[in-house]
Amino acid sequence: MSAEFNWFPGHMNKTLKNIEEKIPVVDLVIEILDARAPYSSRNLTFSKILKNKPILYVLSKADIADPNITKEWVEFYEKKNNTVMVLDDKQKNIVKPLIDLINKATKEKQEKDKAKGMVNSLINVLVIGIPNVGKSTFINRLIKNKSVKAGNKPGLTRGIQLIHLSQFISLLDTPGVLPAKLENETVATNICAINSIKEDVYPKERVAGKLMQYLFNHYEGLIENHYKISPRLQRPIQITDTFIIFEMIAKVRKWYMNDDLLDYDRVIDAFMRDIIANEFNKVSFERILEVVPEEMEKASKIKNEKAIEDISDLW
Ligand SMILES: Nc1nc2c(ncn2[C@@H]2O[C@H](COP(=O)(O)OP(=O)(O)OP(=O)(O)O)[C@@H](O)[C@H]2O)c(=O)[nH]1
Numbered sequence: 203m204s205a206e207f208n209w210f211p212g213h214m215n216k217t218l219k220n221i222e223e224k225i226p227v228v229d230l231v232i233e234i235l236d237a238r239a240p241y242s243s244r245n246l247t248f249s250k251i252l253k254n255k256p257i258l259y260v261l262s263k264a265d266i267a268d269p270n271i272t273k274e275w276v277e278f279y280e281k282k283n284n285t286v287m288v289l290d291d292k293q294k295n296i297v298k299p300l301i302d303l304i305n306k307a308t309k310e311k312q313e314k315d316k317a318k319g320m321v322n323s324l325i326n327v328l329v330i331g332i333p334n335v336g337k338s339t340f341i342n343r344l345i346k347n348k349s350v351k352a353g354n355k356p357g358l359t360r361g362i363q364l365i366h367l368s369q370f371i372s373l374l375d376t377p378g379v380l381p382a383k384l385e386n387e388t389v390a391t392n393i394c395a396i397n398s399i400k401e402d403v404y405p406k407e408r409v410a411g412k413l414m415q416y417l418f419n420h421y422e423g424l425i426e427n428h429y430k431i432s433p434r435l436q437r438p439i440q441i442t443d444t445f446i447i448f449e450m451i452a453k454v455r456k457w458y459m460n461d462d463l464l465d466y467d468r469v470i471d472a473f474m475r476d477i478i479a480n481e482f483n484k485v486s487f488e489r490i491l492e493v494v495p496e497e498m499e500k501a502s503k504i505k506n507e508k509a510i511e512d513i514s515d516l517w
Pocket residue numbers: 262263264265266289292331332333334335336337338339340377378379
């Protein structure tokens with residue numbers, strides 16, 4: 203699958219331009235990431251244009267992600283000195299914890315302002331994220347809290363909202379934008395899994411195969427129990443093996459095109475629908491060592507060094 207299929211609608215360019223115009227007044231960026239794919243749901247185009255701004259990552263949908271993997275991602279981002287907030291409880295009031303984290307992440311600016319004699323300086327926060335990561339839900343949770351006000355500001359584009367989180371903190375919400383180029387096939391697959399790309403623009407069979415391979419290899423029993431099948435496949439499976447699984451599901455469901463031809467497309471559609479509807483609750487689609495290039499490189503170096511050591515042991 204090429205990671206360059208055409209999913210980038212024109213209006214996203216306009217939003218990107220709008221975001222660029224706001225950069226000079228931005229003190230902090232909040233990037234909403236889907237906890238099930240925190241690496242793939244970043245927008246690298248944003249990272250480039252906002253590279254000098256402090257960043258606070260909000261990991262949304264952690265209530266439906268694999269908690270152990272989310273913990274690893276939080277540690278990973280915190281180790282890089284990023285502030286992280288995890289949304290793992292839909293009911294919790296997040297206003298106070300968010301204000302505390304914003305203050306922590308903008309401490310340097312606040313101290314600089316204080317040194318210049320400015321007390322209680324204003325903090326402008328830009329909220330960004332790719333489509334469907336839960337930006338509106340996050341903003342609405344803040345607005346629902348009585349002390350938070352949503353306001354209009356002349357000159358703001360339609361779809362961009364200004365929210366007064368406190369007397370001193372304003373959040374500028376922006377529409378979801380995807381990067382114009384996706385890093386690789388894994389990233390493309392994972393953003394399909396979190397439903398940030400419309401189903402009709404990606405190669406569904408290939409994406410479904412990759413996701414089936416991933417879930418089968420990482421979550422023993424999950425696919426077997428969900429579809430009531432018992433494939434005799436040894437883990438880890440290859441993408442070509444997923445054909446056997448999809449066929450078994452079609453057989454169990456008695457989905458045939460005619461007497462002996464299985465309805466493969468129907469199974470693929472059903473599987474993708476199950477992923478998007480979150481039928482496999484508490485799964486994540488990526489781990490650090492599977493997607494972050496620097497970490498993968500580090501790990502492979504360690505492995506190679508170990509291999510050299512092992513050989514030298516023999517001699
Ligand atoms: N389980 C769970 N679902 C969530 C959470 N946040 C958002 N959702 C769901 O995810 C879907 C997308 O959420 P939105 O808030 O509309 O996402 P968005 O980023 O604003 O999407 P765009 O408008 O496309 O940019 C909705 O069905 C939400 O109900 C969360 O923390 N947990």
